[in-house]
Amino acid sequence: MSPVARFRALPLRSRLALLVATAVAVAVAAVAAVSWVMVRGQLRDQLDSSLRATNAEAQANQVYRAIGCKPGGALPDRPANNLSAQVQIVLADGSHCWIDGKNTLQVTSADLEVAQRRSGDVLYDSTTSDGVPIRVYSQRALVDQQPAALVVAKPLADVDKPLSTLAWVLLLVSGIGVVGAGAAGLWVARTGLQPVDELTDAVEHIARTEDLTVRIPDEGDDEIARLSRSFNSMTAALASSQERQAQLIADAGHELRTPLTSLRTNIELLARSEETGRAIPPEDRKDLLASVKAQMTELASLIGDLQELSRPDAGAGSPLQVVALHEIADAALSRARLRGPELDFTSSLEPWYVRGEAAALERAVVNILDNAVKFSPPGGAVEVTLRAGELTVRDHGPGIPAEELPHVFERFWRSPSARALPGSGLGLSIVARTAARAGGSAELRAAADGGPGTEALLRIPGAPAPPPSVVPDQ
Structure with a gap:
């Protein structure tokens, strides 16, 4: 398994703690490295300044006048003069004299170039004769009126030792910081993810018990609170949907019971007549078969309405088109x-294009007209108009009491005065749902002119008319 895959396999809180610790480690390492480099630069600058400030030219002249210098020679038994540095003279011919310090210095090409005046003063790193690292400053000097190089050196241990101590201190502090950051990251992850744990527990509880009444505390305005509110809204919507589904099943069962009971009674009468040999009078048999047919028609209509209402409210059926x-x-x-062949239908339909499902819209309009046919008196008139996206169907029946108007679009609701008439109480529910899907609305109200009857209004926003189809010449 790759490191990335192993990292993704860790729990979220472990990943957060690891990321925090890594980020702190990188930051601390960067700060420590920069600090070490800056301190090293400062110490080296101080060492170079102290080398430049060492004034041993007068002493070098005294030593030279006293004993001179031989090529490759030195005075190992000469006592130190407490210049806190190692000093020697290098002449142009390569001769050198030890002036002060505990160790002799190696004569380098840089020292000869300074002594021979081929270069200016130089600073460089070198080692003593016994291999001790030193910092060397070779400067021009006059020894008994001869060009020479005065070489001053100090051990680099003056710089390296504090730097080594600083490195260990920074490493220790960085380690403590990383461990502390990891612990703090784990604590922050646990505290920050506590609402997520509660959400997870709630989801698992719902999955286990199907209890949609569970709610999660959603105080605050952060992302976790928004997630909790969204979850609470989702469970509330699911509970409401479940309740509506249960109510639909109960109402459907109640509505189906009536035609099924009547149908069963009529069929049992026909079957008993056949079994006993006692014929039913022709007129009664005709009425009985007509009743069976009517109940079958009502049952088929109710099942069709239920199928229509069982479709999702969004994204159902065919895609919306301009019709x-x-x-x-x-x-x-x-x-x-x-x-309603005995009724007088009048219509005034202005062109109006909408975005919706043609079959669903036609069913909705048919349901509105069926209501008008059902409640219109014999010989009555039904007026249908379509103007500016508002379809109005006016009948001249008994009308609907004002206190019943808020309930007319509820599923299975039927007016007490209409319960003896055929119907399932689902037609106007289908109308309202179809109108909403097309972005419109449905309304039932008393006649606007104050006369008898009811007006049903279907409002649907318009859409650009489709371009006319071109029929090719034959």
Whole structure:
């Protein structure tokens, strides 16, 4: 398994703690490295300044006048003169004299170039004869009026030892900081993810018990609080959907019971007549078969309405298309005239295009017209108009009491005065849902002119008319 895969396999709080510790470690390491480099530079600068400040030219002249210098020679038994540095003279011919210090210095090409005046003063790193690292400053000097190089050196231990101590201190502090950051990151992760743990427990509880009444505390305005509120909204919506589903099943069972009971009774009467040999009078048999047919029709209509309402409210059926509402209303009028041949239908339909499902819109308009046919008196009139996206169907029946109007679009709700008439109480629910899916609304109200009857209004926003189809010449 790759390191990335292993990292992703860790729990979220462990990943957060590891990321925090890594970020702190990188930051501390960067600060420590920069600090070490800056201190090293300062110490080296101080060492170079002290080398430049060492004034041994007068003493070098005294030594030279006293004993001279021989090529490759030195005075190992000469006592130190407490210059806190190692000093020697290098002449142009390579001769050198030890002036002060505990060790002799190696004569380098840089020293000869300074002594021979081929270069200026130089600073460089070197070692003593016994291998001790030193910092060397070779400067021009005059020894008994001869060009020479006065070489001053100090051990680099004056710099390296404090730097080594500083490195160990920084390493210790960095380690403590990283460990502390990891512990703090783990604590922060646990504290910050506590609402997520509560959310996880709630989800697991719901999955285990199907209890949608669980709510998570959602105080605050941070992301966790927003997530908790979203979860609470989701569970509330699911609970409401579950409640509506249970209510729909209960209402559907209640509505199906009536036609099924009547149908079963009529079929049992027919079966008993066949079994006993006692014939039912022709007129009664005709009425009985007509009742069976009517109950079957009502049952089929109720099942169709239930199927329509069982579809999701969004994204159901065919994709929305631009359709001609006036053509849909005209087709629905043709069907309504067949169902109420004794009624007088008048229509005024202005062109209006909408975005929706043609079949669903036609069913909604048919449901509105069916209500008008059902409640219109024999020989009554039904007026249908379509203007500026508002389809109005006016009947001249008994009307609906004002206190019942808020309930007309509820599923399975039926007016007490209409319960003896055929129907399932789902037609207007389908109308309201279809209108909402098309971005519109449905309304039922008393006649605007104050006369008898009811007006049903279907409002749907318009859409650009589709371009006319071009029929090629034959």
